[in-house]
Amino acid sequence: MTQHDDGLRDGMSRAVRLESFGGPEVLAVQEVPEPRAGVGQIRIRVTAAGLNPMDWIMTADAGTAARFGLSLPTGFGTDYAGVVDQVGAGAVGYAVGDRVFGAALSRAVADFVVVDANGNIASGVAHHTPDGVDDRTAATLAIAGSTAAAALAVLGLGPDDIVLVGGAGGGVGVFAVQLARIAGARVIGTGSPSTAEHLRSLGAEPVGYGDGLVGRVRDLDADPTAALDLHGTDTVHVARELGVPDDRICTIAGVVEGIPAANGANAAPDALENIARLVAAGRLRVPIAATFPVEDIRAAVELQADRHVRGKVVVDLGRRR
Template identity: 35%
Template sequence: MQAMTYDRFGGPEVLSATRQPLPKVGPGEVLVRVRCAAVNPVDWKIMAGGLEPLMDTVFPVVPGWDVAGVVERVGIDVPEFSVGDEVMAYARKDYVHGGTFAEFVTVPVRCLARRPSSLGWEQAAGLPLAGLTAYQTLTRLGTREGETVLIHNAAGGVGSLGVQIARALGARVIGTASPANHDRLRELGAEPVAYGDGLTDRVRELAPKGVDVVADFVGGVLDATLGVLADGGRHASIADNTVTESGGQWMWVRPSGSDLTALAELADAGKLTVRVAETFPLTRLADAFELSRSGHVHGKIVVTP
């Protein structure tokens, strides 16, 4: 099969288009023919060696964890799926090796969900990692109907999905973003506030008694979080592990087919959409990574074999 691989840590320059053996399909796995795979910042951070202290790496590596495609083959003990099923997954495995930027990828059943009919292939590929990060953060914080939620970086890839999920849970949402993105947040159902000096005061103007839940999807905002949190409020961050020192949770997204199915149901109910910024062919994965690294993209970057 055709795949993009790297055999040493580094930047986009270490990527090469190669031919790789078709992956073996183990018990509890399916082989997915990739229709689309989405780029996440973690992909190029791993390629640079950023997760080497946490996860074993087996070279050559096919990067990528987000995928949408069609089941090509099922392994032993997989009654849940059949050949031809249209699926999506956050396909993280226990070590770094066989990822989604290829024509085929094996995916553990625990990661899989059926593609929602309301999302195209590109949107479905862009949903899993970012959507699960937002969903698991908000649900682990016990977000409930009638509560007020503050989302830091609400216009980002995770944040924009978090706004929609929090609204679907029945919460009022205040979202931080640059003024250029405020109209977008209003479209998603959030009340926008600008970053920078005076953030705490601006949030307090909207929520004088404080907010019940804070989801930090950017980092570096702990003082603002604590300054607006109501008594008994809960907070979590995906980017700042020091939040645990002030009673918060440090989040690391977990593959979950059941959580992804819940997101698919929100999408089919018209409560969740995924914005796609740009699509690249597989052989231009280095360009897709460079765009992601620039930080100047609004929406998901998708790659198609």
């Protein structure tokens, strides 16, 4: 078997794998056989993979992994972008050379991913990447974008709304704030003092989180009509104190009786295509905080897991041959 300059043998490729559950220290770039597209499937040569909190949360321990259907050994990462390079029999809607982005649960940080042509996040899903959207940006859209879209669908925001967004500066917040503004709503976004300018750049009015938040919101001459908690449940309780009805409050990471919760899997079928079109049109932007080569996957995950990064962290997978 021929070994190439990049160290890979014929028929082999790179993938980030875990042989045990844990933190960034268990992640390793391994040589694995190139996957092949089967019936109804397409194979994507991945150029970039975006990181999300769920990536390291669901691989941190066996119990959490089992809830997502993961067992060892397993891959890592879910968001990807790249180019279709194989189309299996019966897979319609795609051709070799098409630029695509999407999600492949816990296996996206790899040279290749295989997804169903008509799949979902679990089996893998692909969407066509519009002209004007680069691969690094496209690789950040699937999980955070679909989660934000699903949450905002619960709230049904319009020009008469004032929405309080808890955790507005995070990965989902980047999308939620801008989509709410596009819908015409006024957005009050919570964050630390150091994130104030970042929140303003997204279109939110910043307000410090923590004790006294109710008073600080009222000081903005704001009477919220809706609320979105992207971090836990603190914003839910503040929203209730501000008089927001339960059916106009939504969570994505916490559970409160009587409060609707949103999940990216429940987003409208065309939600991600709509978001990608907004990016291509320059109406929605995705800040890229940092990019790392795949060999530095541990450092990339450490930065993302710090939860104070402003924008998305992306792993580059451009092959050397």
